[in-house]
Amino acid sequence: MSDSTAAASDYTDPTSGLLYCGLCHTPKECRIHVFGRERTICCSCACELERWNAEETERQQCERLARIQRLKATALQNKALWAYTFDRDNGSNPAMVYAHNYAKRWSTMREKGAGLLLWGGVGSGKTFAAACIAHAVTEQGYPVLMTNFGKVLNSLSDMFSEDKNRYLASLNEFDLLIIDDLGVERNSEYALEQVYNVVDSRYLSRLPFIITTNLSLDELKQPKDLAHARIYDRVLERCTPICFSSRNYRKDNAAMNKSETAKYLID
Ligand SMILES: Nc1ncnc2c1ncn2[C@@H]1O[C@H](COP(=O)(O)OP(=O)(O)OP(=O)(O)O)[C@@H](O)[C@H]1O
Ligand SMILES: [Mg+2]
Ligand SMILES: [Zn+2]
Structure with a gap:
């Protein structure tokens, strides 16, 4: 044959x-x-x-x-963030270990809907850490979106109610949502309402989210009014606070220890 x-x-x-x-x-x-x-x-x-x-x-x-x-092109639409990867971590920030461990144990974090709240001073590496996590999680094959509250507010400001709902639902198509710079909405009632909508929609989805902010943990824990309390309460319930300022780092341990997620973040 x-x-x-x-x-x-x-x-x-x-x-x-x-x-x-x-x-x-x-x-x-x-x-x-x-x-x-x-x-x-x-x-x-x-x-x-x-x-x-x-x-x-x-x-x-x-x-x-x-x-x-x-996935990366979608996750990190801001090209500047493409350079923020764990292999470029200069090792100077002790808080980076939590970011590493979050990415390493992503499947557990995802299952638990556990997020992070990266808080601290200007230039302390919060955006860097969040983008490193975005890279690492997309490399595991999961859809991620990293954006910032400024951009989200801009998008929502031109939309009618139905489009807004569609936009909020579209954010929940990502297994991990990272939103940079909570706090930009501080002085506007309208913006606060939009931030509440974004946070509440994610909160209800039980999917993990990571927030970065220049606000202090005290400011987040003691909001000045109900409008802020509605946002910060939801963030603090789902996101373990990580301090990105070495001076206040030890102070934050108390909050870390209380969190159930902490045991996965500490090696
Ligand atoms: N662990 C690190 N390794 C290497 N470079 C870092 C690290 N952390 C931060 N950087 C660099 O420091 C600069 C400031 O970091 P980043 O923008 O993440 O700060 P931030 O906390 O987000 O500041 P802001 O509150 O102003 O948004 C960036 O250029 C970033 O590349
Ligand atoms: Mg930043
Ligand atoms: Zn043969």
Whole structure:
């Protein structure tokens, strides 16, 4: 019988009369019974199967990498954040260990709907840490969106109620939502209402979210009015506070210890 994959070294096994591969010495033919008649058909020898499996693995790997690139382009629309990855961490910020552990234990965090509240002074590395987590989680194949409250408020300000609801629902299509800079809404009642809508929608979805803010933990725990309390209460319930200012770092341990999520973040 004709065999397009036959090689010069292939041979016919004298006992079975079947064609064997000259490389791996396993059969390239097998016998089957069809309507009471025995027929000899082609099959794959071990080295052919191995080659196909390797090609399939490579194809899947290429597909996975392409998917991750697409996920990253969606997750980090601000190109400046593309450079913020754990391998660029200079090791100077002790709080980064919690960010590492959050990403490392992402599947547990996701299951628990556990988020983080990265709070601290200007330039203390909150956005850096959040973007590192965004990278690491997309690399695990999950859709992430990292945006900031300024951008979210801008988007919502032009929308009518139905579009707003659609927009809020679209944020919940991401397994992890990271929103930078809570606090920009401080002085506007309208903006506060929009921030409440975003936070409440995420809160109700039970999906994890990460918030960064320049507000202090005390300000978040003792909001000045009900409008702020409605937002901060939800954030504090779902997001473990991590202090991004080494001076106040120890002070924050009390809050860390109280949180159930803390045990996953401390190595
Ligand atoms: N662990 C780190 N390793 C390397 N570079 C870092 C690290 N943390 C922060 N940086 C760098 O420091 C700068 C300030 O960090 P970042 O923007 O994250 O601060 P921030 O806390 O978000 O500040 P703001 O409150 O003003 O938003 C950035 O340029 C960032 O690249
Ligand atoms: Mg920032
Ligand atoms: Zn073979």
